[in-house]
Amino acid sequence: MRNRLPSLSLSSCGASWSVNRRIVIVTGAVAVLLALASIVAVVTGSGNDRQASGTAAPAPSDGSPSSAEAVPEPSSGSGSVPKPPQIADPVAYAKAAAQMLWSYDTRATSRDRQLAGMRAWMTTETKYADWASVAGQVPDPVLWSRMADQDQHATAHVAEGHYPSAFKQALADDPSAITEAYIYVVTVNGTQQIAWKKGGGGAEERAVTLAVQCRPDHDCTLAALAPSVTQ
Template sequence: MLKSSSPFTGQSALLRRLLIGLGVLVVVALLAGLTARLAGGGHRAPIAANSPSVPAVSTPSAAPSPRTGADPSAGPAASTAPVVAPPPHTSDPIAFAKAFTAALWTYDTRAATQPQQLAGLREWLTGESQYADPDALAAQVPDPTLWDRMRDNGQFAVGEVAEAHLPAAFQKGIGNDPTQLTIAYIYAVTVTGKQTISWRDGGRGAEDRAITMAVQCRAGRDCALATIATTVYP
């Protein structure tokens, strides 16, 4: 079981006061049972075996789809394509959150190992260690044992983003005290969409999904992921 080392739990009292005080993100604590939930939810393994006023530059709306025609027995070296889509060059937290979510919900166990998938996603984290929460990110990816089980079934998924917005409480809090945003330049963003999962022998299923994350967008830099909340905020 992974315990969070989130900045919201002590590494940054100012950031904790910002987000908790706004009523947007709760303390990122123990992500209990998330791997089990992934097995029965977002990363199921078949049992057969309103934007803020910050400038933005172009960014992909979704991560590239996995190789749907790939041989399930082929290893990670069979493709030279990136395991995970790279972070976009954007200063817009909404655009960043959409791109990250699509990358997070898209995977191909036939073409990547669990460590490769996680390493690709970690490229999206902020380089400011006091705000980066790698444990919260790791909790979104099936553990190596589950990943291998999914790979045995030739499982892959494609994430589709429908909408992203700043939670209402976050917008209200920043409106009441805009100076709070200058502490760490971190925005709360909720993204909704769909994940379509496929596996060997034509198995296929889809489900609606939602996630809330903290995105850091400092002036003059590309946005980056800070952490992922345990609760989805409207």
């Protein structure tokens, strides 16, 4: 029986999002993305009023996908979960985050340590963090235990990452809108290789859209996962 980790696939990542937070990065939400300032309000929901200030933003590329950009090699972290890389480029960080989300090892990492390791990737600005959308990628304790019984583990290969066209258009229409929270929308594509006892395994294509916060003069952090992929 194939005991793969369904919660780490894109198909289930929308389940933990609130209705308000789903509006921003769903496919076809061009009208919302064109009002770029609303990304902050919807991604974060009705949190506290904490906000940091900045003066400059990392500039998105000229429209071509950042597929040639290598995924950084983070140092070891909580169990099989790597520590977040110290980089200031939104696409590079999103690619590293996707690789982290698609990789796990129940042989070396408990569910609690998996969550702790993932939490380290999140922004500390609670106003802009949707931890539930990220934590929702980890299955419940019973399923994790069953996966561990089968020594289930997965590795990931990231093929490319890019800014969705709607996000690039929104930024071009109103460049200053990004400066409220410096949250960038990035879609990442890749492959997940899953293995378990007795030589079981298989590979599946993966895609995910992430909200990444990259304030000026600070390393990037993860803000949220989108419930569906934008192109």
